[in-house]
Amino acid sequence: MTASMATLKETYNREGYLSALPILSETELREARQAFSELEKEFGEEYTQYSLHNVHLQYQWVMGLAKHPRVLQVVQAVLGDDVILLDSRFICKYPALKANIPSKHADDSIVTSEEEEVKEDMTTQENGLPYVAWHQDMRYWGIAGGPVLSVWLALDDSLKENGALQVIPGSHDSGMLPHRLAVMPGNMLSVNQEIPEELVEPEKAVLCPLLAGQMSVHDGLLVHASDPNTSQKRRCGYVIRYVPTCAYPIQDPDRPRKFHATMLVSGTDQFKNFSDKSL
Numbered sequence: 001m002t003a004s005m006a007t008l009k010e011t012y013n014r015e016g017y018l019s020a021l022p023i024l025s026e027t028e029l030r031e032a033r034q035a036f037s038e039l040e041k042e043f044g045e046e047y048t049q050y051s052l053h054n055v056h057l058q059y060q061w062v063m064g065l066a067k068h069p070r071v072l073q074v075v076q077a078v079l080g081d082d083v084i085l086l087d088s089r090f091i092c093k094y095p096a097l098k099a100n101i102p103s104k105h106a107d108d109s110i111v112t113s114e115e116e117e118v119k120e121d122m123t124t125q126e127n128g129l130p131y132v133a134w135h136q137d138m139r140y141w142g143i144a145g146g147p148v149l150s151v152w153l154a155l156d157d158s159l160k161e162n163g164a165l166q167v168i169p170g171s172h173d174s175g176m177l178p179h180r181l182a183v184m185p186g187n188m189l190s191v192n193q194e195i196p197e198e199l200v201e202p203e204k205a206v207l208c209p210l211l212a213g214q215m216s217v218h219d220g221l222l223v224h225a226s227d228p229n230t231s232q233k234r235r236c237g238y239v240i241r242y243v244p245t246c247a248y249p250i251q252d253p254d255r256p257r258k259f260h261a262t263m264l265v266s267g268t269d270q271f272k273n274f275s276d277k278s279l
């Protein structure tokens, strides 16, 4: 590991996150944005805001992002050489006035039942602008035996006004906090979870602004959230979750995840804990 990667790892272990890491070249960014706008044209914004789930299996350019050498360099520094891609999703917050544009759904064949539920939630919530409530990713992953690391790769500038990610530094050391159903309408999380207000220390929150082409990474136990997009600028990010190969899925009704889109993206897998795609 290079000295700079060792420093990143040290910071990540202490703070639970890293931010503003440059990843995509100008050309890579332009191509990714162009390809994403093709998906917007095809599926409509209501769909692309949250329902492009695990499309690394469908589109080579998305797979290219999930396996981007600069992304993997950081992931390997934190998780070690043997890494599985667990799941991926585009999370897009559109400008406030455009939040409820109907979608065309040109190809419903990739809509899973889980996605249908999300789509329904997103359209029936009293026009609450989409936001992400305070939560820890691990609460609903159903993973044990190793950490989950999330990458947030920006296709647009992600700033305060369009709802950039906020984190509570060091909160990954507090263990798993209780979650409940979110009180405010508009929570984009598919299971609508949130950590009760009194257990979050919002005065300690740090914004993670990103320029398009940069990424942040955070630990699965880090408390994080994001506000609505109140600007006229789209905020599109590609969120990718990775685990070390020693991690394994657990059966827990509170953590109803399925891992049908996993793949080894680095090193070797001596454990084969994710080989059964029906789990």
Ligand SMILES: O=C(O)CCC(=O)C(=O)O
Pocket: 091, 132, 137, 150, 151, 152, 163, 164, 165, 224, 225, 226, 237, 239
């Ligand atoms: O995109 C967002 O605003 C939230 C993303 C998030 O919660 C995550 O990456 O775990």
